Amino acid sequence: SARAAARTSVLSRRWRHVWADVPELILDGGGPDAPPSFLDVVDAALGAHAAPTVERLLIAVGDADADAITSDRAASWLRFAATRVAGTLSLLVPQGLGWWSSSLIPVELPVCGRAKRVTLQLRDAWRLQPPPPAAGVFMALTALTILFGRMEGSELTALVSTQCPCLRDLKLSLSLVHVSGVVSVHSDTLRSLQLCICNSTQVEVIAPRLEKLCVYDTFMGRISAPKLSELFWTGGNADGSHQFDVVSRRLRLLEIVGLRSITKSLLQQFDEVEEMKLFMSIPKGTEGYRIFLNQTNKLPMCKTLHVSILDFNHHGLAPTLLHLLKICNSTTKEVYFQLIPHDYQQEYSCPSSCPCRLPESQMVDVMTLTSLEEVIICSHSKSYGELEFVQKLCKCNATSLKKLVTVHDNERSRVHVESNEVTEKIRTLYPPNVKVEFYVI
Numbered sequence: 001s002a003r004a005a006a007r008t009s010v011l012s013r014r015w016r017h018v019w020a021d022v023p024e025l026i027l028d029g030g031g032p033d034a035p036p037s038f039l040d041v042v043d044a045a046l047g048a049h050a051a052p053t054v055e056r057l058l059i060a061v062g063d064a065d066a067d068a069i070t071s072d073r074a075a076s077w078l079r080f081a082a083t084r085v086a087g088t089l090s091l092l093v094p095q096g097l098g099w100w101s102s103s104l105i106p107v108e109l110p111v112c113g114r115a116k117r118v119t120l121q122l123r124d125a126w127r128l129q130p131p132p133p134a135a136g137v138f139m140a141l142t143a144l145t146i147l148f149g150r151m152e153g154s155e156l157t158a159l160v161s162t163q164c165p166c167l168r169d170l171k172l173s174l175s176l177v178h179v180s181g182v183v184s185v186h187s188d189t190l191r192s193l194q195l196c197i198c199n200s201t202q203v204e205v206i207a208p209r210l211e212k213l214c215v216y217d218t219f220m221g222r223i224s225a226p227k228l229s230e231l232f233w234t235g236g237n238a239d240g241s242h243q244f245d246v247v248s249r250r251l252r253l254l255e256i257v258g259l260r261s262i263t264k265s266l267l268q269q270f271d272e273v274e275e276m277k278l279f280m281s282i283p284k285g286t287e288g289y290r291i292f293l294n295q296t297n298k299l300p301m302c303k304t305l306h307v308s309i310l311d312f313n314h315h316g317l318a319p320t321l322l323h324l325l326k327i328c329n330s331t332t333k334e335v336y337f338q339l340i341p342h343d344y345q346q347e348y349s350c351p352s353s354c355p356c357r358l359p360e361s362q363m364v365d366v367m368t369l370t371s372l373e374e375v376i377i378c379s380h381s382k383s384y385g386e387l388e389f390v391q392k393l394c395k396c397n398a399t400s401l402k403k404l405v406t407v408h409d410n411e412r413s414r415v416h417v418e419s420n421e422v423t424e425k426i427r428t429l430y431p432p433n434v435k436v437e438f439y440v441i
Contacts (some may be wrong), residue, residue, distance in 0.1 A: 056089070082110035126150065
């Protein structure tokens with residue numbers, strides 16, 4: 001095969017003149033044709049390459065070599081990249097069987113002055129040590145990704161805040177060496193930032209041009225980003241320990257994922273959101289539903305609302321969806337509900353005293369949804385709560401409603417849809433100008 005021939009030529013002086021000056025080196029040890037001596041092949045290829053400039057260097061260590069790769073070997077590859085790479089550098093090392101270790105192994109990151117994009121996926125026990133400030137800067141670097149591995153908080157701060165003066169895209173998913181570490185990301189050029197930093201007690205972000213921020217796992221910290229337009233927040237509860245100092249109160253996109261309950265302090269930070277996506281699980285019991293009502297009693301005005309509810313049948317579905325529509329009724333035009341049940345056979349598992357079962361939660365005659373034009377409901381199978389919501393929605397004052405769509409991703413629902421008994425009944429509830437559609441995918 002061509003790949004086999006390429007591997008052979010790496011170690012063959014006879015063929016060295018053919019490939020020694022190629023502008024790209026793609027060394028992938030994860031494929032089915034990877035040689036058993038892949039690490040030696042990489043060493044030989046880098047040692048024999050004669051071109052002064054490499055536009056792209058990709059070294060992907062396969063799982064078979066995960067436990068054989070040493071930090072010294074990886075450091076030697078990085079030293080080659082520092083002197084040759086003028087475009088994209090990617091070093092991908094899998095975790096291996098012994099991925100966790102109490103002792104850290106240092107790996108030095110030299111200054112890659114000409115590299116424009118750098119991606120490093122490291123073993124968790126490797127401690128990445130960036131060059132000291134006096135060694136120079138990553139002058140051409142615009143995109144930096146560091147996955148796994150460990151770093152000192154002060155060294156990480158210096159790397160991203162002072163040694164990468166042209167950085168526009170930064171992705172960090174790693175752990176700090178010491179628990180209670182502090183990290184500061186201060187950049188005048190940064191446009192996109194993804195953060196998942198373990199062992200940190202405080203993270204400070206000061207980025208006047210930042211447009212997109214993704215936060216994985218909640219941190220205590222300060223955010224100053226006056227041009228922020230997209231915020232993605234997932235992980236633990238954003239309990240107010242974060243501080244938005246200079247951030248616009250209008251966003252293009254706000255997405256909150258993986259929270260046990262939607263956090264009031266984060267939602268009330270913004271007045272208007274063009275598109276809002278919420279992924280939530282309402283806690284069981286009366287108190288759990290009261291917490292949900294309290295935390296969602298004020299939502300940003302939005303044009304498009306996506307709500308994914310995990311374990312939705314712990315409470316009454318219709319009152320829950322109607323509550324969300326009522327809170328967003330002034331500006332919302334499109335609503336998408338995704339329902340993810342815990343038990344398909346269980347409905348209303350909460351006590352009769354739960355607010356979702358009280359008569360006032362069922363009242364819809366006085367509910368006005370002035371802007372609502374389209375409602376889409378996606379669930380695994382048809383449920384009583386879904387049918388109840390559809391029936392109550394038609395009683396609301398929703399004069400702008402044009403389309404109602406239900407989508408089931410379960411073959412068992414096909415019988416109900418094709419029978420037309422339920423679907424026709426629902427269609428008769430709505431005026432002719434409202435298009436009612438049913439799909440099974």
